[in-house]
Amino acid sequence: MALAIRMSRGGARNQPFFRIVVADSRYPRDGRYIERLGIYNPLLPADHKDRVVLKEERIKHWLGVGAKPSDRVQRFLAKAGIMEAPKVPAQTKKDKPKAKAQERMKAAEEAAAAAKEAPAEEAPAAEQAG
Structure with missing residues (x-):
């Protein structure tokens, strides 16, 4: 089972709200997940404390088990100091x-x-x- 830490979309049209979840990578984006690890509300200002909320200890546990974060989630984790930012390839x-x-x-x-x-x-x- 390939685990992924990724975002699952919720909310109404033009009002997105994302759950940060750990799920099997074969599950649908908004489908079943194993555990909710946080939330992301893009409608809040960038400096608002509730824009990204993470359960750091559970995220560390799932990373230790072998879950791979998506690029966007990896950026959130880098900002929180949990792991390093994703590598950006040089311009071609x-x-x-x-x-x-x-x-x-x-x-x-x-x-x-x-x-x-x-x-x-x-x-x-x-x-x-x-």
Whole structure:
């Protein structure tokens, strides 16, 4: 049985409310769960004390048993100091411009650098002549 610590949604439409539960990973998101470990109310302000309420000792127990937290729950646990934050992968090459655009940018940088150097070289020559 693969245990997961995850959020189970409740509340009405446009008024979400989440239970933080430990459940078998094969169960439906809002279905049966083994134990409720806390609550998350996203409608409360970020600094409100009741926005995220966790039963820390029970969470530590389930982590010790081998339950895996979801990414969002892992962030909550990191904020509470129970475990470290999830790793965020480095940006991939997708965010970089295509090859032709990179060549144009490089050429523009070289032209700007050459333009900067040219006036700097001419200025001392003008002073020596005068």
